[in-house]
Amino acid sequence: MTRPGAGHRSDETIRREAADWAARAHDPDGGFDPAAFDQWRDADPRHADIYARMEAGWNQAGLLAQTRVGQSRGLPDRRQMRGERLRPYVLAAAAVLLIAVLGVTLISFRAPEPAGQKPVYASKIGQIRQIRLADGSQVTLDTNSRVEVAFDPHSRRVRLVRGRARFTVTHDVNRPFTVTAAGASVTARGTIFDVALIRHQVRVTLLRGAVDVRNDETGNAEPLSVERLRAAQTLAFRPSMPLPAPRPIQPLATQWPSxxxxxxxxxxxxxxxxxxxxxxxxxxxxxxxxxxxxxxxxxxxxxxxxxxxxxxxxxxxxxxxxxxxxxxxxxxxxxxx
Structure with missing residues (x-):
């Protein structure tokens, strides 16, 4: 819901606020408050869009520095950027550097669609699309992806039919948020994670918080397989097999929404x-x-x-x-x- 008067605030003001929230989110001593962040993000549709671009720009500059390519090009890493409090000019410089050196362009997010009117969302080949759900959660669809949404007073369920999606989940302790894909399910209450269903394989990648991953199609010989993922962990599996142990994420692999x-x-x-x-x-x-x-x-x-x-x-x-x-x-x- 947009607060009265929110539309009169300049994008520059929102960018400064988004930079401060991004700094808190990535600084262990930054005092990040998930409930307060959700309230700020939901106050104006522009907040979520500008924050998403701010976060993507910071992550690209920081994470590329961890690779051999980034080190050879002198890209700033997270340690260098964290002390800057992520002011907008730092992010802008990082984004320009990425485009000039690596040939990367940022795909603009689509404006959120009215919540509750379309239970099915899809993206075309080559399209990256962002949707705001009825509860304020956001779904970013990767290329050629499709999800089906079903919310009720007691639960929030999304089925990934194909492709990949990132879920930025609004906290609601009374209504767990569950994503299903080919017999597997991922349950969270307020966090950020990716689920992919590509080439008959399910992959779950957790960026923030914690989620429970279940594989309900392990066959008669194996019991139900359950794994708790922590931040910066990922696992990939076939629907008919038990879940493997989580592995550390490859940071660059998380940057597809940009x-x-x-x-x-x-x-x-x-x-x-x-x-x-x-x-x-x-x-x-x-x-x-x-x-x-x-x-x-x-x-x-x-x-x-x-x-x-x-x-x-x-x-x-x-x-x-x-x-x-x-x-x-x-x-x-x-x-x-």
């Missing part, structure tokens, strides 16, 4: 599969052995040509344009087929 694909020592086959999800045409590897090469860096989501050209230059490969625009990476002496 339109950036980040890889840090990632096998080329995995990076190509991820880049292809944002395009209507495909990039292929002529030799499966090329898939073992390790890729690091940041690339614009949807710019498949730019990604392919960068990979070709890095590994001295040939990039061939095939029929209907399909791209093929080949090594020297490998025929294009």
């Amino acid at each position: 339109g950036m694909l980040g890889f840090d020592d990632t096998p080329l086959a995995e990076a190509v599969a991820e880049a292809n999800r944002y395009s209507t045409y495909r990039l292929r590897l002529a030799d499966p052995e090329l898939g073992r090469l390790k890729v690091s860096g940041a690339y614009r989501a949807g710019d498949l040509n730019g990604f392919a050209e960068a990979v070709a230059a890095s590994f001295h490969l040939h990039l061939v344009t095939m029929n209907r625009g399909e791209l093929l990476l080949t090594s020297a002496g490998t025929p294009a087929t």
